[in-house]
Amino acid sequence: MEVFTTLIPYILRGLNITLGVTAIALGFGLVFGTLLAITRVYGNKTAARLISVYVSVIRSLPHVLLLLIIYFLIARIVNLSPYWAGSLSLAIISSAYQSEIVRGAILSVESGQMIAARSIGMTRNQAIRHVIIPQAIRHMIPPWSNEAAIVIKDSSLVYILGVPEIMRQAQYYSGRNPTKPFNAYLAVAVIYFMLTFLTNRGLDALEKKIRIPS
């Protein structure tokens, strides 16, 4: 009974934070990653080269290490709460992965689509916006769904900054009830599973909904 009266409410107090961190990391990561991808595909060579370095550096380092580095960089420049600084750090990490997802999706759109758009007088930006991106989004969902699952779980990393998300809450709880550490961790495991499962289901449904009829 204690599980339902104390443990679960205690952990759920961190759920909003977990959801918030995930949404910020995925959302900003998507916007930033998309800009990186578009610049890398359509921008000048120097910019493309810089972005490719950025992406490979981030992909080569452990997320927990990056989180600490970026967090302390951000903390030097602006005064943000650990919640925002941590979330934005995860967004920066995710942007590197998401830029690769978006880039792959853009490159998978047939080259004739851009040519046809330009041939009716669209500018390159119009073509990207109205022809390339709408098609790229459809190619993007399956790999993006994978990244979403990773970011949901990575949101737990902000616990090292003291942000009280569900993982941190579980740890507190276990600390106070050292005889039963298992219960708290099992409860967060169930929550992460549910979040990932529901997100992937939602994205599957979205993918079916916007599939181009053929």
Added chain:
Amino acid sequence: MDPKTNSIIKIEDLHKSYGQEEVLKGVSMEIAEREVVILVGPSGTGKSTLLRCINQLTTPDSGHVWVRDVELTDPKTNIDLARQHIGMVFQSFNLFNHLTALDNVMLGLIHVLKQDKEAAREKAMLELERVGLANKHMNYPGQLSGGQKQRVAIARSLAMEPVVMLFDEPTSALDPELIGEVLVVMKDLALEGMTMLCVTHEIGFARDVSTRIVFMEHGNIVEQGPPSKILNNPSLERTKQFLGKISDLH
């Protein structure tokens, strides 16, 4: 030379190389209003490149192109504005895959010509009717046959009210039984007085509607003239040989 002429397209000494290979070796050509010019020649002789160098989808290395007295090779020219009036039809159709036939035709009207949605829709329906596909306006490209796709692509170009239409092997990717419906649409266009430049091996079409056949080889125009002359009595043995080969196929 004074570029102010009554021609629709004027090309002067166009050169284009890809790496070591010179694809266009100084092509010059003029196309007058209402002319239907057929470009033939073996593959790899620069026919498609020439077409793409006209609307600057490919940038020529040197030479000049004017369309209606606007020099497109002038870096100061707004190329997007110029392309609005140069229709182009591709071998692989290149319909926008995520849009219905109607939206394919409407996209340029809305975003390029800035028409409001109602006007664009009306115009797009008219153009689809013109190619005989009004009843397919809600179909996506994936739900259309090759011939239907190409007719939608033609409607998409026509909606922009081009001064000239460029066709880049419009029937080469089609099953034989679908070629006819596209040629019918192209023939109607020619009869309505559209200025056209077509890369095609459809000799029957060339004979029926073209005003001139241009034979290209190795990046140069080798011979040109009215279809009666080129098809029946070409000056060069090479032209005769080539046309003989493609007539055998059709």
